[in-house]
Amino acid sequence: MRLPLYQRALRQLSADGIPTVSSAELADAAGVNAAKVRKDLSHLGTYGTPGTGYDVNFLLSQVRHELGLDREWTVVIVGMGNLGHALAHSERFSGQSFRAVALFDVDPDKIGEDVDGLQIRHVSELSAAGFEPSRAIGVIACPAEVAQDVCNRLVAAGIGAILNFAPAILTVAPPVLLRQVDFVVELQALAFYVVHPEAITGPEASQSEL
Amino acid sequence: MRLPLYQRALRQLSADGIPTVSSAELADAAGVNAAKVRKDLSHLGTYGTPGTGYDVNFLLSQVRHELGLDREWTVVIVGMGNLGHALAHSERFSGQSFRAVALFDVDPDKIGEDVDGLQIRHVSELSAAGFEPSRAIGVIACPAEVAQDVCNRLVAAGIGAILNFAPAILTVAPPVLLRQVDFVVELQALAFYVVHPEAITGPEASQSEL
């Protein structure tokens, strides 16, 4: 999915006061190619003007709608080590659509700690929280050993989608959504391509993005 | 690329003393399906035994070799906020193949700080470092505004591959490799699928992993 990339590029363009973009310019700003941009956007509807391009602000609002960014998402973070803190901060400036509402950990030293006006609570309080599945996203930033347990607790608390940063392969029952991000896997993927440069696919080899 | 996932699953199996796996078992442990496992592994060579499966330790060593994990990779981290610290720690226990050798920042308060026996240095010292492109990976964990500048400095210092965590779209000249990871993009992707459950592709919908 490239919509988030377009969204970011459009936000930048809008902030710069640029009224209109061509598919080629947007492609450049988002790091993809023009044909993809046009095909993707045509899936959303006919929002462009031949000869001129797309109206930045209008397109931005359409993309934000499509991504569900015109509502506010509730974010719950479990595991407030360095990673948890980093995430708690990075959501703030992401533009209002995601708001951290609860932070959890097990370490007694951390319970009660204030992070940007939010107190860290003990995981045992999670079950009692009761979230709206279609509105709340859980973020797992705890050690791998307890990740599946945390995951289960999040589901039990009514979380509808989970982003897992722990180096463990988790399983959830539908309709809960799960997405995994792992630093070490990313490093290993990079290492693979350094060792096998020939495995880099397609014409974007000229701009070796993976 | 799924090799890193197999690698992790095999490592677990090896640690548990399990001598042999079938493609179905490995698929389960890695979170993919059996056909993919067999196709992927057959690309590496004929390492399985019909009727029995794969020798865990032998296959692990082959996968590690393919991923370039039988050499040691030098890792340089720029930007030692919470994220930088989290990354500096997570590489340690990843199993020896990645070793952080230098940490950089611009904040005078952080310069000189000791992180697991490594001192944080000022970015200006980066250029003088002189790395081996095919051995060194750079990690960008700084604010988006300075990410492209940091990226350029890493390339100038001889880094051959870069993992970018800053919410900015960077460009590098080949043959330098670039990989982007962005928390907010991941959250937005998750939000998209919550809003559009019908967009979830393929039969793995039964285990809604994205």
Added chain:
DNA sequence: CATTGTGAACGCCTTCACAGCC
């Protein structure tokens, strides 16, 4: 008999190229 390796079918995504529109 359980399980691999793989050729063939399928489907999705990408890319091309151009007709239509401003």
Added chain:
DNA sequence: GGCTGTGAAGGCGTTCACAATG
């Protein structure tokens, strides 16, 4: 003339299904 939207072509990865094998 510049640029969009899209049908058609192409390429890549996934999945199926089965012959081969210890």
